[in-house]
Amino acid sequence: MTAATRLLRALPAQHRERLMELAREVSFPQDARIFEERGTADRFWVIRSGAVTLDLKVPGKRPVTVDTLGPGDLLGWSWMFAPYTWDFGAEALSPVRAYEFDGAEVRALCDEEPALGLALVRAVAEVLAHRLETARTRLLDMHSYGAVR
Numbered sequence: 001m002t003a004a005t006r007l008l009r010a011l012p013a014q015h016r017e018r019l020m021e022l023a024r025e026v027s028f029p030q031d032a033r034i035f036e037e038r039g040t041a042d043r044f045w046v047i048r049s050g051a052v053t054l055d056l057k058v059p060g061k062r063p064v065t066v067d068t069l070g071p072g073d074l075l076g077w078s079w080m081f082a083p084y085t086w087d088f089g090a091e092a093l094s095p096v097r098a099y100e101f102d103g104a105e106v107r108a109l110c111d112e113e114p115a116l117g118l119a120l121v122r123a124v125a126e127v128l129a130h131r132l133e134t135a136r137t138r139l140l141d142m143h144s145y146g147a148v149r
Helices: 013-020 103-112 114-148
Strands: 024-028 033-035 043-049 052-056 064-069 089-092 096-102
Touching: 013 103, 013 114, 043 103, 064 114, 096 103, 103 114
Parallel strands: none
Antiparallel strands: 024 096, 033 089, 043 096, 052 064, 052 089
């Protein structure tokens, strides 16, 4: 495991090792669409190298980039919550290497091992809280910038 896998490092060693038994190493070339907004969310990734943009479709316009993820970041959390549908699209900004996890397998593991499930939910919740705060700050900055003009 690389030093850049923050989500995985947040898990206690025994849970991380158990989860990594389900990992598969994958790669995506630059500009590859990894998933589409409103598509079936059946997996997630921990980025090992490269960058991925999250985007949102805007009717009549090109998709808008809402965030850029890099090494150590969790890509995808919609696999964890019904109806298991992506809220955003994702595209490789550069060549990407990642650990890929099957969402149904991980949910089943969490059911079998509730302590692992709780640790994983806490780690994902921490990621979500950080991203929400980042988005909030970005929106405030955009609003402030617009108010100055």
